[in-house]
Amino acid sequence: MLITSDFQRFALDTDTFAIIDNRQGGKVYHDYSDDYYAKNYIRWCVENCPQRLQEWCDKGYIYGHIMEKVDECVAEQNKIWKHLIDTDEEYLQAVENSDTTKVWQLENTFELEAKQTVLDTVVFR
Numbered sequence: 001m002l003i004t005s006d007f008q009r010f011a012l013d014t015d016t017f018a019i020i021d022n023r024q025g026g027k028v029y030h031d032y033s034d035d036y037y038a039k040n041y042i043r044w045c046v047e048n049c050p051q052r053l054q055e056w057c058d059k060g061y062i063y064g065h066i067m068e069k070v071d072e073c074v075a076e077q078n079k080i081w082k083h084l085i086d087t088d089e090e091y092l093q094a095v096e097n098s099d100t101t102k103v104w105q106l107e108n109t110f111e112l113e114a115k116q117t118v119l120d121t122v123v124f125r
Helices: 036-048 050-059 062-087 089-096 100-123
Strands: 010-013 018-021 027-031
Touching: 010 050, 010 062, 018 062, 036 050, 036 062, 036 100, 050 062, 062 089, 062 100, 089 100
Parallel strands: none
Antiparallel strands: 010 018, 018 027
């Protein structure tokens, strides 16, 4: 589905997760297909509030809107991840014992936990 406004420069292709530049013959301006948060946000909006995406396209600010949401998600993910690293006893013990395998495993687990928390609390609102 293509969300566009005849008077605006950018359109959003919700099938390919790409911002399309209308003034350059429909060339891809920015591709979100590899962006975890952008893809989930676009999918959620299409299913739950497509009028939000249409409104931002009408304002000519769809690219900025999605980038702001992604930046907000990444900042929140980093905050959660840092908190987990600073407070988890098992992680602190692994660092103290120089157990790099355990440290990496826990850091990966913390990242996944942070991503899921961000999806539930930031992306889907």
